[in-house]
Amino acid sequence: MKLLAVFLLVFSMMALTSGHKRIVLQEKSFSCPCHWSQINGRCFIFVAKPMTWAKAEKNCLSMGANLASVRNIKEYRQIQGLILAAGYETRETWIGGSDAQEDRTWLWSDGSALRFTNWCPKQPDNLTRKQECLQMNYSAGKCWDDTECSAKKPSVCVKKSCPR
Numbered sequence: 001m002k003l004l005a006v007f008l009l010v011f012s013m014m015a016l017t018s019g020h021k022r023i024v025l026q027e028k029s030f031s032c033p034c035h036w037s038q039i040n041g042r043c044f045i046f047v048a049k050p051m052t053w054a055k056a057e058k059n060c061l062s063m064g065a066n067l068a069s070v071r072n073i074k075e076y077r078q079i080q081g082l083i084l085a086a087g088y089e090t091r092e093t094w095i096g097g098s099d100a101q102e103d104r105t106w107l108w109s110d111g112s113a114l115r116f117t118n119w120c121p122k123q124p125d126n127l128t129r130k131q132e133c134l135q136m137n138y139s140a141g142k143c144w145d146d147t148e149c150s151a152k153k154p155s156v157c158v159k160k161s162c163p164r
C-alpha cells in the first residue's frame with residue numbers, strides 16, 4: 001500500500017513537470033490569424049486585388065498590418081512562394097519600400113530599417129523621375145524595381161505574430 005502511494009506521488013510529479021513543459025513551449029510559439037502565413041516569426045498575406053501602392057498600404061493597415069518589409073533573401077523567397085501558392089506565379093507585386101519622402105532614400109512603411117535589398121540590375125533608376133515605390137518579381141530576375149506608385153498591382157502585407 002505504501003509502495004502504491006509512492007508510485008502515485010511520482011506519477012503526479014511527472015504529470016506536473018510535463019504540464020509545466022507544455023506551458024513553456026506554448027509561450028515560445030507564435031500564431032498568425034487564419035489565411036496568414038508565418039514566415040520567420042512574422043505573419044504575411046498576399047492580396048490579389050490590384051491597387052495603387054498607397055491603397056495597398058491602406059488595405060494592409062485596415063488589417064493591422066503594413067505592406068511587407070523583407071529582411072533577407074530566404075524571407076524574400078518565401079514571400080515569392082506565397083504568391084506562387086496563391087496561383088499568381090511570379091507576378092509583379094507591391095511590397096512596403098518607398099523613396100517618396102526623399103529620392104533614393106528608401107524606407108519600409110512598417111518603420112523597420114531597410115538593410116537587405118534585392119534590386120534588379122540598373123535599378124532603382126527613378127525612370128521619368130517619378131518612381132517612388134518598390135515592386136518585387138520584376139523582370140527575368142524576379143528582383144526589385146522602383147516604379148510609379150500609381151500603378152495597380154497585387155500586394156503583400158506583414159504583421160507581427162502574436163504569442164499563442
Ligand SMILES: [Ca+2]
Pocket residue numbers: 099103104126129130131132146
Ligand atoms: Ca525615386
Ligand SMILES: [Ca+2]
Pocket residue numbers: 123124125126127131145146147
Ligand atoms: Ca525603375
